[in-house]
Amino acid sequence: MIRLLISLYLVVFVSIIAINQGSELIWQHWVYQAPDDLRHAKQVAKSLQTSVINTATPDPSLNTLHVDEVAWLPEQRNQLLQGDIVTTYTEQNHALLSFLMQDKQTLVQLGPFMPVEPVVLPKYLIKLSSFLLLAVLLMFWLRPLWRDLMQLKYVTSQLAKGQLDISIAPSRFSAIANLTSQFHTMAKKVANLMSNQKHLVNAVSHELRTPLARLKFALALMHKDAPEQVTLMSEDVQEMEVLIDEMLSYARLEMAQSELQFKPFDFVELLHEQLEKLNRVTSKHIVFDCEHEQLYIVAERNYIARVLQNLLQNADKYAREHIYLAMTFEQGQVNLFVGDDGIGIVPEARDKVFEPFIRLEKSRNKTSGGFGLGLAIVKKIVTWHGGGCEIQTSQWGGAQFVVHLPAQVKT
Template sequence: MIKLLFSLYLFVFVSIVAINQGSEYIWKNWVEHTPDEFSHAKQVAKTLQAHLADELQLQPQLRGLDIDSIAWLPEQRAELLNAEIITTYDEKGHALLSFLLKDEVTLVQLGPFLPAAPISKKIYLYKFFSFLILCMLLVLWLRPLWLDLMQFKRVTEQLAEGDLNVEQKTSRFSAISDLTEQFHVMALKVASLMADQKELVSAVSHELRTPLARLKFALAMFHQTHHEQIAGMQDDVQEMEGLIEEMLGYARLEIAGENLKLSPFNLTELVNEQISKLQAVSQKDFSVEVDEDITINANAHYIARVLQNLLQNADKYGKSKIAVSLHKHSEAIEFSVSDDGEGISEDKREAVFTPFVRVDKSRNKQLGGYGLGLAIVQKILHWHKSKCVIEDSHLGGAKFKVVFPD
C-alpha cells in the first residue's frame, strides 16, 4: 500500500510540474507573441506617428482632426501630449487608435478595429487542456492497475464457476504487481485444493467401496456360530456404507452447483407431494397450511431435496406433531416446518448447518443421518440466493423457515 501511495504521489507531482512548465513556455513563446489585427494596427500607428508629415491627403484611411475637437479626459489628453497612442471605443464597441503628430495639434485616428479576443478565454482554454493532459496521464498510470483488478475479478469468477485453469498475466508496470502475484499464488492453491477434493471423491468412490463389498461378502459366508458378532459387524458395515454415500452425495453437490439450471415450476404441488410421501410412512399428526398455485423459478429437483430433508428432520426429532406452511407475501415466499421436539438453543442454531455436526444427544446417528442433511439444505438454498433460519416453534420445538425471493 505504501508503494502504491508513493507511486501515485510521485506521478501526480511530476505530471503537474511538467504541465505547468510546458504551459508557461508555450504561453510566453507562442500566445503572447501571436499577432492579431489590433496589435498589428498599433505597430502601424507607431510607424505613422514617427514618419507621417503634413501630407495626410496621401493617406486616405487617415483623417486629421484637431485635438480640441474631442472632449478628452485629462489623463487621455496627457497621454496624447506625451506622444503615446491611446485606445478608445465607439458606440459599437470597435476600437479606435488615436495619436498626435509632432505639431501636438493634429490628431490622427486609425480604425475602427474589432477588439482582440479577451485573453481570459485563452487562459481558461489552456487550463482546460492542462487538466485534460493530466487526466490522460493518470489514465495511463491507472491502466495497469485497472487490468490487475479486472484480473482479480476474472479469476474469482473462474474459481466460483469451477474452472481450475488459473492463468497469471501480471503487469510489471502495475503498482500492485506484488499483490497480484500473491493473489495468483493463493488462487493456484485454491484451485489445487478443489482439484484434490474432486480426486478425493473419486478415490472414496472406488477405493472404499471395493473393500466394503468384499467385507460384506465375507460376512455372508461366515457360519452362524457367532451370530451376534456378525450382526454387529454387519451394522458397522452398513453404517460405513451409508456414511460414504452421504459424503459422496454432499461432495457431488459442489459439481452439480456449477451447472445449475433454473426453470419455473409449481411449488405448491411439490410441497403437497413431499408431505404426502412422509405421511405415508410417519405416525405424526400433520397440520398443513399451503397457499394454492405458488410458482417459483428454481431447480425443482434440488428444492424437492430441501423439502424432503426438512420434513424428515421434523419427523425424526418431533414427538407427535408436525406443522407445515407455505405462504406467498408481497416480496417473498415463505416455507416453514415446525415440530414439537426438544428444539435447538439459539447458540447452536448456526452450527447445525455445518457438515457432520450434531448439537446434542437427541440428534445423533442412532436416529439416522450423519450431520449432512441440513448442510445440504443450506448449500442448495445458497445456490438459489435463499437461506434457512431456525426459530422457536409454536408447538414447542424447532421451526425451520425458508424464504424464497419472489
C-alpha cells in the same frame, strides 16, 4: 513494488514535461501570433501623431475637438500633456485613441475600434487537452496491469465454480509478474487438492461400503442365535452407514457446483412429491399453505428436492404434533417456510446450526437422530442458487426455517 513505482514515476514525469512544453508552444503561437487590430491601430496612431503634431492646421479628415470637451481623469490628462496616446472606451466597448496637437488644446481622436477580446476559450481548451492527454498516457500504462488483474479475477471465479483445468500465462514484462506466477502456482495446487479430494471420496465410498455390506450379511446369519444383540449391532451398523452417506454427500457437494444443470420444473409439484413421501413415514399433522397451483422455476431440481427433504425430515424429528409447510412467490423470489411445534432454537444458536457437524445438545440429541450435516447441506445448496437461509420462531413456538431462492420463472 519498486519496479511499479519507478515505471509510474517515469510515465508521469515524462508526460508532464511533454505536456508543459507542448502547451507553451501552442499557446505562444496561438495567442501572440494572432492579429490584434487594436495594437496595430495604436501603431498607426503613433505614426500619425508624429506626422501631424507640429502642423498648425490638422487634416480636415481627422476628428478633432477641444480637449475640455471630454471628461478626463487626472491620470489621463497628464498622459495627454506628456504626449502619450490615451485609450478610452465607448458605451459599446469600442476603443478610441486620443492625442494632443502641439497647442495642447486640440484633441485628435481615432476610432472607434473593435477591441480584441481575450483569448479565453483556446486557453481552457489547451488545458483540457493536456489533462486528457495525461489520462490517455496513464491509461496505456495501466492497461497491462488491468489486463493481468482481470485475468486473475477470471481464474479465481473459474476455480470457485470448480473448473480445475484453468491456467494463466504470466508475462515477464508485467508489473505484477511475480504475483501472477505465484497465483498460478497456487491455482495448480488448489486444483490438485480438489482433484485428490474427489478421488478420496470415491475411494472411501467404495472401501467403506464393502465391509459394511459384509458385516450386515454376517449379522443376518447370526440373527437366529442372538436376536437381541444382533438387532442392536444392526442398528449401529445402519447408523454408521447413514453417517457415511451423509459425509460422502457433503463431500460431493463441495465439488458439485460446476455440475449444476438449471432447468425449468414445477416447484409446486415438487412440494407435493416431498409431502407425499413425508406422509408415508409420519403420523404428525401437516399444514400446507400454497396459493399457486403451478409455478415453473429454473433451478437444479435434484438439489432443491434435497433441500425440501432435509428440512421436512428435520421438522419431523423435532415436531410434537404439527408440521408447517408454505411457499410464496414475490418479486422474482421463492420463499419457503418449514416449521414445527418442537422446542425451537434459541436466537443466539441459530447461526451455528448451518455449520457442519453442529448439533445443539439440549434441544437436539442423538436420540432424535442426525449428525449435524443435513442443514449444512441445505445452506450450501441454497447458497449455490444465490439464496439465503434464516431461522425464525414458528406459530406454535417451535423452529421455522425460511429459505429464499431468487428463482427465474419459466412461463
